[in-house]
Structure formats: structure tokens, C-alpha cells
Amino acid sequence: MSALAERGEIEITVPASVANLGPGFDVLAVAVQLYLRLKVRAIEGRNELRFNFIGQQLKGDNYIERAFNFLARQHSGSFPSLEVDVHCDIPIRSGLGSSAAATVAGLRLYEAIMEPMQARDLLNAAVALEGHPDNVSAALLGGMTASCQLPDGSTSAVSMPWPASLCLIVATPEYNLSTSAARSVLPERVSRHDAVFNLQRMAHLLHALQSEDFSLLHEALSDRLHQPHRQKLIPGLDQALMLDHPDILGVCLSGAGPSIVCFATQSFSEIERMLANIYEGLGLPYQVRTLAVHRNDEAPVSEVPPNEPDPSVFA
Ligand SMILES: Nc1ncnc2c1ncn2[C@@H]1O[C@H](COP(=O)(O)OP(=O)(O)OP(=O)(O)O)[C@@H](O)[C@H]1O
Ligand SMILES: N[C@@H](CCO)C(=O)O
Known part of the structure; x- marks a missing residue:
């Protein structure tokens, strides 16, 4: 039934x-x-x-x-x-x-x-x-x-694994950008130099998230495959990438944009205000939200016993 x-x-x-x-x-x-x-x-x-x-x-x-x-x-x-x-x-x-x-x-x-x-x-x-x-x-x-x-x-x-303390402060300007439009500006080919750049950051990003050592998170969130090509389409991204606050651990585009995300474990309202100031300066309506990660079961993934088959793994 x-x-x-x-x-x-x-x-x-x-x-x-x-x-x-x-x-x-x-x-x-x-x-x-x-x-x-x-x-x-x-x-x-x-x-x-x-x-x-x-x-x-x-x-x-x-x-x-x-x-x-x-x-x-x-x-x-x-x-x-x-x-x-x-x-x-x-x-x-x-x-x-x-x-x-x-x-x-x-x-x-x-x-x-x-x-x-x-x-x-x-x-x-x-x-x-x-x-x-x-x-x-x-x-x-x-x-x-x-x-x-x-x-x-x-x-x-x-x-x-995702560290329980790490939240996402997400700013969304009122500015629709379809994913297909944001994909159409991406080049078909990338240089070996840029591919290596991304592999290095990706490995450091996964390490930072696993170890909860966020000291390299800022660098680990940089990208050369999509973000620089999309930057001209995204209001506020130039300014957001330059935000300077000791509790902003890193900044990147959310998906294909135009939302932008800052990562932090504290000072959420101050960071929300800094993001808000960007769109107020641009005269664009916006929403800013501090979001925690959603887990399907509340047990952190890292607590799944190693010998139990993890039901969330597809092959
Ligand atoms: N609640 C919904 N119900 C039905 N269809 C929806 C809903 N939300 C979005 N869609 C469909 O998804 C389209 C938007 O897809 P698009 O991939 O461009 O944006 P996005 O998914 O919000 O962004 P991104 O993929 O970058 O995260 C809408 O135009 C609509 O066709
Ligand atoms: N990986 C996709 C995500 C879209 O949300 C892109 O960047 O186009």
C-alpha cells in the first residue's frame, strides 16, 4: 500500500x-x-x-x-x-x-x-x-x-563529512540568472595549469572540511573553471570576494549564481550586514540568510560506523 x-x-x-x-x-x-x-x-x-x-x-x-x-x-x-x-x-x-x-x-x-x-x-x-x-x-x-x-x-x-560548526551566509540579489545562461559563458576547454589549480584547491578543501582546520579554506575555495568566467554576470561578486573580516573563512559563488556564499562559524549578523551593504551600494533588492547544513538523518556522516554499509552511497 x-x-x-x-x-x-x-x-x-x-x-x-x-x-x-x-x-x-x-x-x-x-x-x-x-x-x-x-x-x-x-x-x-x-x-x-x-x-x-x-x-x-x-x-x-x-x-x-x-x-x-x-x-x-x-x-x-x-x-x-x-x-x-x-x-x-x-x-x-x-x-x-x-x-x-x-x-x-x-x-x-x-x-x-x-x-x-x-x-x-x-x-x-x-x-x-x-x-x-x-x-x-x-x-x-x-x-x-x-x-x-x-x-x-x-x-x-x-x-x-561537513563540520557541524560551519554555516553558510548566503546573499541572494533579486536578479534572475538561469543556470543555462550561466553555463553558456563557460569555455569548452581549460588549460592544464587551471585544471591543476582546481585539483590542488579541491584536495585542500576536502582536507579542511574533514579536519575542521579552516586555515586554508579561503584559498581552497578559489576556482578557475567557472567562477572567473561568470564574474561579469554576478552583481556584487567582485566586492564579496574582497570582504575582509577575521571570521569570514572563505567566499564563493553559490552554484551558477547569482547567490554568493560566505563560510563562517560565528559573527553571522556582522557578515550578513557586510553582504547587505554590497547590494545596498548597488541599489539592488536582496535577501541574506544564514543557513546550517541539512542532513537527511541527524547523525553526522562521520559517525556512520566504518563497517556498516552506508545507505547513502550509490554506486
Ligand atoms: N518549486 C518549483 N516547482 C516547479 N518547478 C520549479 C520550482 N523551482 C524551480 N523550478 C524550475 O526550475 C527552473 C529554474 O532552474 P535553474 O536551474 O535555472 O535555477 P536554480 O535551480 O534556481 O539555480 P541553480 O541550478 O544554479 O542552483 C525554473 O524556471 C522552473 O522551471
Ligand atoms: N554545477 C552547476 C550548478 C548549478 O547550480 C553549475 O555551476 O552550472
Whole structure:
């Protein structure tokens, strides 16, 4: 029996995510405590989905519906009609993984009303729809994830430790930038010098997050694969990268932007104010939020006993 048949109404919650984390372009992402929530009820009839967007208006296509239909077409095709209330706190086209959250929500909705699915099938469906794996991996697994596209075309995603004390202060200007527009400015080829630069930072970033030694975090968040090419599209990024405060441990673009993220373990309101001053100077409306990392289970990933199979690892 599906969860919906058992309970009459179900809720599905999917987190926002900050992708790339500087050098980890299309690889790293971290889920954060900002959510897309669905409330779902069965209604009379079959094969109809009715959506009510509450609070935030949908800009663009409905990716919840797209993901649901993707699975419905692959499986039986027939489903009970549903009414879905969508409460979305994730700003759309802002570099916080709204499309990934919507896609994962649609897949989880199908799973909830039909049958449980293998985690790897959900991930592969999400990547097929989203086009890049980083945000959807974090939206599915929670915490920080590293994704890898395998030679057979499937995707693997693994969970990585994230220090409980490290928060993200995220500034979002009111300035829509679609991911496709922010990807269109990226060069097809990069130099060996730049590839090595990113590998060095990525290794140091993972070390800093594992060891909780943040002394090299600032340098470890620099990037040459995407951020410099996007910088001209992102209001406030030049100024944010130059912010100077002893508790700002590093700064980078959030996903494809235009959100910008500062990392810190304290002084959150001072850092929020510094980010706010940038957009006030530019005359742009903005929102600033201090976000903790979202974990699917509250146990830190590092506490998973080494010999237990980790259910959050796909292969
Ligand atoms: N709550 C939602 N419900 C349905 N579809 C959504 C929702 N939120 C976003 N989308 C779809 O995702 C599109 C935005 O995707 P896009 O990848 O450009 O931005 P983003 O995911 O917010 O940013 P990024 O990928 O850089 O984090 C919207 O135009 C809409 O089609
Ligand atoms: N890795 C993707 C993330 C989009 O949120 C990009 O930078 O285009």
C-alpha cells in the first residue's frame, strides 16, 4: 500500500543546495536548511495532477510535474489523481538548487504514491532531467555530496563529512540568472595549469572540511573553471570576494549564481550586514540568510560506523 493510501495526505520536503563550493564544479554540493515542501492529497479520478503554488509564484516550467511524468511514463503510466500544494522557500533561478529540489520532489512524489524505488534509480532519473549531478545528489542525500558520472552514463554520489560548526551566509540579489545562461559563458576547454589549480584547491578543501582546520579554506575555495568566467554576470561578486573580516573563512559563488556564499562559524549578523551593504551600494533588492547544513538523518556522516554499509552511497 502506498504512503498516500495509508495516511490520506503526505508531505514531501526537499532541501535547497549550494553547488560547486569553489573548485568542485559539477562535483560538490551541500544541502542547506531552506526547503521546498509538498502537501499531497488524492482527489477523484485518475492521471491528473493539480498544483497550487503557495507563497512563491512559479517562474518557468513545473519541474515537479516534469519529474513525476518522467517516472510515470517509464512505469505503469496510470496513477491516482492528486492535488499538490507547493510551498517553496527556495528562490528560483538564484543558484540555490531550486530546479534540483523540484525535480527530486517530483521523483519522490511518484515514489510515495506508487512504489519504493532504488536510490540509484532516483539519482539517475534526477541527473537525466537536471543535466548535471551536483545539486540533485545533495537534494537526495542531504549533507555534502561528491558526484561522479561513470563511463556507462550512470551517476555515483557519495556523502562527505561537513563540520557541524560551519554555516553558510548566503546573499541572494533579486536578479534572475538561469543556470543555462550561466553555463553558456563557460569555455569548452581549460588549460592544464587551471585544471591543476582546481585539483590542488579541491584536495585542500576536502582536507579542511574533514579536519575542521579552516586555515586554508579561503584559498581552497578559489576556482578557475567557472567562477572567473561568470564574474561579469554576478552583481556584487567582485566586492564579496574582497570582504575582509577575521571570521569570514572563505567566499564563493553559490552554484551558477547569482547567490554568493560566505563560510563562517560565528559573527553571522556582522557578515550578513557586510553582504547587505554590497547590494545596498548597488541599489539592488536582496535577501541574506544564514543557513546550517541539512542532513537527511541527524547523525553526522562521520559517525556512520566504518563497517556498516552506508545507505547513502550509490554506486
Ligand atoms: N518549486 C518549483 N516547482 C516547479 N518547478 C520549479 C520550482 N523551482 C524551480 N523550478 C524550475 O526550475 C527552473 C529554474 O532552474 P535553474 O536551474 O535555472 O535555477 P536554480 O535551480 O534556481 O539555480 P541553480 O541550478 O544554479 O542552483 C525554473 O524556471 C522552473 O522551471
Ligand atoms: N554545477 C552547476 C550548478 C548549478 O547550480 C553549475 O555551476 O552550472
